Amino acid sequence: MADQPPVAFPSRAELIEEYDIITEEDIEGIKDALEEGRMADAASKIMENLEALKNARLDIAVTGESGSGKSSFVNAIRGLGDEDNGSAATGVVETTLKPTPYPHPKHPNVTVWDLPGIGTPDFKSDTYLEQVNFSHYDFFILIASERFKTNHARLAQEIQRQGKRFYFVRSKVDADLEATKKRRPHAYDEEGILRQIRENCRACLEAEEVASPRIFLLSNWELSKYDFVLLEETLERELPGHKRHTFLLALPNISLGILRKKKGALQKQIWKLATVSCGVAAVPILGLSVACDVTILIKSLSEYRRSFGLDDDSLQKLAEKVGKPVEELKEVVKSPLAKEISRDVVLKMLTKAGGGALMMVEYLASTLPLFGSLAAGGISFGTTYYMLWSSLNEVADDAHNVLIKAFESDV
DSSP states (O other): OOSSOOOOOOOHHHHHHTTTTSOHHHHHHHHHHHHTTOHHHHHHHHHHHHHHHHTOOEEEEEEESTTSSHHHHHHHTTTOOTTSTTOOOOOSSOOOOSOEEEEOSSOTTEEEEEOOOSSSTTOOHHHHHHHTTGGGOSEEEEEESSOOOHHHHHHHHHHHHTTOEEEEEEOOHHHHHHHHHHHOTTTOOHHHHHHHHHHHHHHHHHHTTOOSOOEEEOOSSSTTSTTHHHHHHHHHHHSOHHHHHHHHHHSOOOSHHHHHHHHHHHHTTHHHHHHHHHHHHTSOOTTHHHHHHHHHHHHHHHHHHHHTTOSHHHHHHHHHHHTOOHHHHHTTOOOGGGTOOOHHHHHHHHHHOHHHHHHHHHHHHHHOHHHHHHHTTOHHHHHHHHHHHHHHHHHHHHHHHHHHHHHTSOO
């Protein structure tokens, strides 16, 4: 990082939006503490919020008939291939006999559950949810690779009756398109075929009395294509705020849109972390503030690298997926944070951040009155805020460049 790297300061609107995950009552309590100069109290309240956000669990249930691709979906949504360590077993016969948890490899508070198939002779919609521990899951993905049948409809109706959300996923559309292209190469119309598949799925479900079914067409092998973005946007909109944050960070980095959303989610946490730093700075114990700042920065910067897939393992998997040497992807990575995040590296960054930190304090104090109170707590707030904001920009830019390099296009 340069002595004073350029940093895109947040707008007033962006600063105000950063409060969206904290309750109104908590916001008032934090504001009162700041205005009265009780930095430690404000930091304590924000730490509680950050811990709640960090520990927010997300449990996703995936079910469907044997051979529909549900286990491959469990892998794909976690950024894994069917042969990777930790992947769900796949096959044309039912391989899942009981609810099986598959934690996200980078975000262990996110678990995708592979549920027993619903096409077996023993399936009973009225008892299935109890058998698979219905209350444990945040929402359900119901998968079919051909037609949605009576079992899908009955299960959806039972899920709805018990007050949870479900989403129909029609998998293997890439195989349908490829088969049609071979059979009718001259009359091939991808959009027309996808529209026909969607209308057929809707007709099958409506015939089973499922009202206004929401259907998403996907390929487990090309997750960024077809309706995945629509499914992601739907889940993002319908999940509670704290689980939405968890969901966004756990998404595989398959599009520039997802990278932008991750950056936005992480930006919203920066002022909270800076306030914690400021609160500790108010405690008159020699060295405590620096120790706290270093700890905050190491944890946050490590999360940035992990969430944007810039660790060695993630880069290697991406290189294998696109058939390129991993060195080609690493060539476009400029931030030193992608290579090493240690106490020594962070301490060096802290010593170089003084000028930018003062600029940040002055800017925040003039932009939002609440931050004027924070700035009075010392340079610690400005230093942490500046470093996190500028470092996040660097890492997000690197992830953007890696993705374009990998796919040779603006995915």
